[in-house]
Amino acid sequence: MTLVDFAEKTSPLTLTEWQKQFLTAYEQAKKENKQLFFTSPRISGRRMLIQIIQEFEKEFEQNGH
Secondary structure (H helix, E strand, O other): OOHHHHHHHHOOOOOOHHHHHHHHHHHHHHHOOOOOOOOOOOOOOHHHHHHHHHHHHHHHHHOOO
């Protein structure tokens, strides 16, 4: 399951296109052991994205991946 798939299943709101692009870029950077820097617009749901990423990584670690 990708991070975007996980986010779409667990998010209380529909993800915007830029949120999907960010999550895809984040997942790719993580796989390549790179840092990802971004500046988000105000009221963009960044806290929600952070929570989704943390939940995804927690579940990913619990499943031994």
